Amino acid sequence: MNAFLLTAESTTDGIVERDFTVNGVPGVLWSPESGADHAPLVLQAHGGGNHKKHPAMSGRAAHLVRDCGYHVAVLDAPGHGDRPRTEHDERETAALFAARAAGEPEGPIVVRYNDHLAKLAVPEYRALLDALQQLPEIGTDGPVGFWGINMGTAIGVPFVAAEPRITAAVFGQHWPHVLAEYAKRITVPVEFDLQWDDEHISREEGLALFEAFASAEKSLHVNxxxxxxxxxxxxxxxxxxxxxxLGRAVNASA
Amino acid sequence: MNAFLLTAESTTDGIVERDFTVNGVPGVLWSPESGADHAPLVLQAHGGGNHKKHPAMSGRAAHLVRDCGYHVAVLDAPGHGDRPRTEHDERETAALFAARAAGEPEGPIVVRYNDHLAKLAVPEYRALLDALQQLPEIGTDGPVGFWGINMGTAIGVPFVAAEPRITAAVFGQHWPHVLAEYAKRITVPVEFDLQWDDEHISREEGLALFEAFASAEKSLHVNxxxxxxxxxxxxxxxxxxxxxxLGRAVNASA
Known part of the structure; x- marks a missing residue:
């Protein structure tokens, strides 16, 4: 049984924001003020160096809540946001900054550090989903999506590969080295973003990760x-x- | 001076449809029933074996007219729709069907036949744009887009490469052999579609054509x-x- 504790609640512009911890991990749940009953749920994971309420997270959530009427939840990743940083976090972050300063490739460091964080975060996201589905306004009968880019993809691809409750996922902008093996086990519809002039991830690497998904229905958006x-x-x-x-039409005001 | 003749006009569900010929080439112009004055214009080109009023053309036009308030025009391509078929058209079409029946690659035939048709169609589209910009409700001050997939791309890429009045274009699903050289001269924003499991155009060929566009702003949609x-x-x-x-917000009813 997971320890799910609500720690704060506020409502702004029709969006209810609830802070919580699940087994001590801090997270946030955004829901529509009305019509939220058994609405679809989207789990987000944030990018490296960011946190659960980074504008990228709250901005995407506002779209999903307002335009689609969904619930949206995010956890702070290990070593991020309100969570303590370990010596290992400090060492890997220092290695990343040193590589960046020296003009050396960031990929090898990001790949191995994100893999380490994902191994911690995947069971946390599973516990999050278990706990949220206990809430009467969410329940176990609605569809669940996952949305994470960059480090959110490093966490999300192994999570979705092992989690049959996720029925659609948006990923993007990561390397295939660790993730392609997990992607081969994902069969739900996927939308995948990559940047054509990415200075860290080559075109071949980005395309290789997209190619690895076993999904019959997948879309790649290159910009x-x-x-x-x-x-x-x-x-x-x-x-x-x-x-x-996941259902429910996009609102006319989208 | 181009000979532009209106031959029919009707209005259905808020869309005015005008048939015309420009230098004898038949075309159609769809416009919003109200608010059409100096609205942006999108030129479409249809796919191989189709014609100017194929549901793909009228359906896309209905979106552009209703959702954006644009004018939309299409010509019958040489050898297509209401236009006569030459001996050369018959020979190339027969070669295509024979290759298809024999399970041989269609690409070499489509590439050379579409190149032939494009050389005829490009000056026709230029004359079309000249003529439409003479209409008081269109004029020369509004932005102009181009939208053509398959054979519409074979015509559109050389047309847009030579036509500075086009400010944004949607292309897709063609080979790079002839078109990449033209694409290198295109700098306006481009959205490009390709199918990941295309049985005629390989991934490498599709990506090579996308890569060729010189546009600073380009997007690739792979499905x-x-x-x-x-x-x-x-x-x-x-x-x-x-x-x-091109401007004008997408209508809330989109």
Whole structure:
């Protein structure tokens, strides 16, 4: 049994925000103020160096809550946000900054560090889903999606590979070295983003990870631009992807 | 001076449809019943074996007219629709059917036949644009887009490469052999569709054509599925692409 504790609640512009911990891991749940009963749920995972309430997380959640009427939840990843950083976190972060300063490839460090974090985070996300499905307004009968880019993909691909309750997922911008083996076990519809001029992830690496998904229905969105230049309109595309696969039409105001 | 003759006009569900000929080439112009003044214009080109009023053309046009308030025009390609077929058309079509029946690659025949048709069609599209910009409700000050997949790309890529009035284009599903050289001269924003399991165009060929565009802003949409299985939602994506680049917000009823 998971220890799920609500720690704060507020409502702004029609969105209910609830802070919680699940087995001590801090997270946030956003829900529509009305009509939330048994609405679909989307689990998000944030990018490296960010946290559960980073504007990328709260902004995507606002789309999903307002336009689709979904519940949306995010956890702080290990070593991120309100969670303690271990000596291992400090060492790997220092190695990443040193590589960046020296103009050396970041990939090998990010791949191994994210793999380490994913091994910790996957059971945390499973416990999160167990706990959220105990809430009467969510329950076990609604569809569940997953949305994570960058480090969110490093956590999400092994999570979705092992989690039959996830029925659609948006991933992107990571290397195939560790993740392709997990992706081969994923068969649900996938939308995958990559940047054509990514200075860290080569085109071949990005395409290899997309290719690895066993999903009969998968879409790849490539955009010109560097690693951090993923266009804002891909957020709206992901929202429409979830609306197609999890149900409930995108709101006219989208 | 081009000979532009209106031959029929009707209005259905808020869309005005006008048949015309420009220098004898038959075409159709769809416009919103109200608010059409100096609205953006999108030129479409149809796929091989189809014609200007094929449901793919009228369906896409209905989105652009209703959701964005644009004018949309299409010509019958040489040897297609209401236009006469030459001996050369008959010979190439027979060669294509023979290759298909024998299970031989269609690419070499399609590439050379579409190149032949494009050389005829490009000046026809230029004359079309000249003529439409003479209409008081279109004029020369509004932005102009181009949308053509399959043979529409074979015509559109050389047309847009030579036509500075086109400011955004949607292409897809063709080979790079002839078109990559033209694509290198295109710098306007491009959205490009390819099918990941296309039985005629290999992934490498599709990616090579996308790569060739010189556009600073370009997006590639890859979907699982065979040549004819381009998902319907790519139509809506293209409409949003034009709304971003030609102006006028996508209608809430989209």
């Amino acid at each position: 010109s631009g560097k690693h951090k230049e993923l266009p804002r309109f891909e957020v709206e595309s992901a929202v429409r992807f979830f609306a197609r696969h | 699982s599925g065979k040549h004819k299985e381009l998902p319907r939602f790519e139509v809506e994506s293209a409409v949003r692409f034009f709304a971003r680049h």
